[in-house]
Amino acid sequence: MEYLYRWFLGYVIINVTGINKERFLNLCNNHKLNIWNIIEYGKSSITLNIALEDIRKIRDLRRKTSCSIKIIKKHGLPFIYNKYKKRYLFWGGIGICMTIVWVMSLYVWNISVEGNVKITEDRIVKALREENVSFGMRCKEVDGSSIEMFLRKRFTDITWVSVELKGTRLIVHIKENDDLGYRQEDSKPCNIIANKPAYIISIVTRNGTPLVKQGQQVNIGDVMVSGGVDVYGDSGELVNEDYVTADATVYGRVEYPYSYEMNMKYIEKNYSGRKKTAFTFRIGEHSLHIMGLPVTYKKYDIIADYRQLYLFTNYYLPVYCVKYKYREYKESEKTYTKEQIEELMNRRLTHFLQQLEEKGVQIIKNNVTIEIAGEKCISKGNIVAVEEIGKRQIINSNEGMEGYNENERD
Amino acid sequence: MNSVVDSLNLPRDVFYGAPLLHITGKYEGIIENYKSIIEYDENNLILNTKDGKIKITGDSIKIEYFNESDMKIKGNLKEIVLL
Structure with a gap:
């Protein structure tokens, strides 16, 4: 630490020769000069380090002791400054550099999303672009609360959004909900309506009046459990109509149509093994090729690896280093064999069934057949499944009552 | 005076x-x-003090810093004689 301080103020190494060098040292002391590192240099001569500001006072002392003094080395910031004082372009360059860095920091150069599981970062960034929140906007124009509100409205899966501006990064923190099913709207009276055409297998009503029963076929929109409840008096007469939140579990048999087509002929890529790597710099929208191009292959795959440059974690710059990998391949036309294509079709069907099962759907029958017709292979059929159906529909005061009355009168 | 200080x-x-x-x-x-x-x-450093002289003998003695009140020396010290 001490060294830094001394270097900052500047010091000089001088050589003192003469008989009276010790007297010189004592005099330095008396005049309170800052000296250190006194070493014998040769016969009857010593070198010592002395602070720059004290060197002027040495002239008088030299006369008094009649020693010869030579400056051997100069260290420190004041000397460097003197050397570069006249280099105006150098100082200009520093000024320009600092201005550029400061100006760059006024814009947003990186938007990243954290905490997203189902929603891809891409979707969110594209959605933000519609709201004019994008790469290259002024930091001042970022309005956190309006962005949060927009995202919450746009994506119904998001339960919590928080937008943070760090350096030149716009970080969007998200928490998604895992399909909890019914939203808790217990206070409002509602019906349960069918959300897909189904054949009712079982219905268990916990609240409300059931309007359908086992074995009945319903269409989309049919009211299955009504929120209207009759209140009967002692003598069995209709006294009042009350509206509650209908709650029931209805299982129905649903049919999912499935169809998929594939060509028997396909184009196979044979990688020849030749590869090439190219590097480019991208500043904003302009690219600058560094090495590796042009590519002479006729057909090739490109894998691009973008890396954005940044200083100190949060200060992103609109400069990208892109590494392109080119892999050459030759195309050849081939035909699937019967076994191959059947396996591919089956795999796809299994995936579809798996997706249904993950949602809680129980598959009863699988009527899908695979047929090869000339150049194409078609798989078509129906999948019969049992799943929970039903969706809540809020009763609007007038509508609900009318609908209810109609049903009753029938 | 001396006895007061000593006792x-x-x-x-x-x-x-x-x-x-x-x-x-x-x-x-x-x-x-x-x-x-x-x-x-x-090889030699002779200092003058209020109470006498100090002679320090050794090899490659160098003075690290040097104030009115104190100084620090480094090197291979061999003898310290209080005269």
Whole structure:
């Protein structure tokens, strides 16, 4: 630490020769000069380090002791400054550099999303672009609360959004909900309506009046459990109509149509093994090729690896280093064999069934057949499944009552 | 005066102006309360103090820093003689 301080103020190494060098040292002391590192240099001569500001006072002392003094080395910031004082372009360059860095920091150069599981970062960034929140906007124009509100409205899966501006990064923190099913709207009276055409297998009503029963076929929109409840008096007469939140579990048999087509002929890529790597710099929208191009292959795959440059974690710059990998391949036309294509079709069907099962759907029958017709292979059929159906529909005061009355009168 | 200082065990460097020497092994030492340097070269350092002289003999003695009140020396110290 001490060294830094001394270097900052500047010091000089001088050589003192003469008989009276010790007297010189004592005099330095008396005049309170800052000296250190006194070493014998040769016969009857010593070198010592002395602070720059004290060197002027040495002239008088030299006369008094009649020693010869030579400056051997100069260290420190004041000397460097003197050397570069006249280099105006150098100082200009520093000024320009600092201005550029400061100006760059006024814009947003990186938007990243954290905490997203189902929603891809891409979707969110594209959605933000519609709201004019994008790469290259002024930091001042970022309005956190309006962005949060927009995202919450746009994506119904998001339960919590928080937008943070760090350096030149716009970080969007998200928490998604895992399909909890019914939203808790217990206070409002509602019906349960069918959300897909189904054949009712079982219905268990916990609240409300059931309007359908086992074995009945319903269409989309049919009211299955009504929120209207009759209140009967002692003598069995209709006294009042009350509206509650209908709650029931209805299982129905649903049919999912499935169809998929594939060509028997396909184009196979044979990688020849030749590869090439190219590097480019991208500043904003302009690219600058560094090495590796042009590519002479006729057909090739490109894998691009973008890396954005940044200083100190949060200060992103609109400069990208892109590494392109080119892999050459030759195309050849081939035909699937019967076994191959059947396996591919089956795999796809299994995936579809798996997706249904993950949602809680129980598959009863699988009527899908695979047929090869000339150049194409078609798989078509129906999948019969049992799943929970039903969706809540809020009763609007007038509508609900009318609908209810109609049903009753029938 | 001397007996008062001695019997009360008062610090002698304050009352007598005696020099203080802190020596760390054969390698370095800090000397306080001296008056001036009489002689200095690589092998000898003679200091003048209120109470007498100190002569330090050794190899490649160098003075790290040097104030009115204290100084620090480094090197291979061989002899310290209080004259």
